Amino acid sequence: MSDTSPIPVVTRPEKLSWYRRLYLRVEALSSSKHALAAMLVVSVIDGSVFPIPPFALLVPMVLAQPGKWVRYATLGMVASLFGGLIGYWLGTLINAGAVSFLDIDLNVRVQRFGVDATVGELLGQNFWVLSLLCSVLPTPFKVVALGSGIVSVPLERFLLAAIIGRSVRFFAVAGVMRFVGPTARRWLRV
Numbered sequence: 001m002s003d004t005s006p007i008p009v010v011t012r013p014e015k016l017s018w019y020r021r022l023y024l025r026v027e028a029l030s031s032s033k034h035a036l037a038a039m040l041v042v043s044v045i046d047g048s049v050f051p052i053p054p055f056a057l058l059v060p061m062v063l064a065q066p067g068k069w070v071r072y073a074t075l076g077m078v079a080s081l082f083g084g085l086i087g088y089w090l091g092t093l094i095n096a097g098a099v100s101f102l103d104i105d106l107n108v109r110v111q112r113f114g115v116d117a118t119v120g121e122l123l124g125q126n127f128w129v130l131s132l133l134c135s136v137l138p139t140p141f142k143v144v145a146l147g148s149g150i151v152s153v154p155l156e157r158f159l160l161a162a163i164i165g166r167s168v169r170f171f172a173v174a175g176v177m178r179f180v181g182p183t184a185r186r187w188l189r190v
Helices: 020-031 035-046 055-064 065-103 119-136 142-150 155-179 182-185
Strands: 107-114 115-118
Touching: 020 035, 020 055, 035 055, 035 065, 055 065, 055 155, 065 142, 065 155, 119 155, 119 182, 142 155
Parallel strands: none
Antiparallel strands: 107 115
């Protein structure tokens, strides 16, 4: 008599991407005693080069201590703005290098379709609205900061967009976590 039962197949667990592993590592910091410091560092670096948003730390921190949601949102927003200034500065360096290396003239006049401005003016004026939207939406903030510096958005316009956008984003995420709780986590892309 032969045994006809199937042989169990052992499968290896799916290997996580470097990004997912990094995200999980950062999220794990939220339950450590260094959570606030980690969120501040991630918020600063998020404005320039870091691929993980600070909300990976903010969400579990607010869920763990809902009474501190305003403090966490305020500190995260201020740190994010500081990181945005670093990103903006890096963008201006990229602009200076690319413009001189590639011999790009942003003072070329565009006079078509009722538009009469230089390329630099058009990018600087219209990128402000994009900066504002992308500071609120789930867009990497480093893209906004670097892009604003690259296309020479005036610093005061960038700061205004960043202050409005990052305040809305940090307080909205923290507030939803505080008042709606863990069920809201699946609604937010964090």
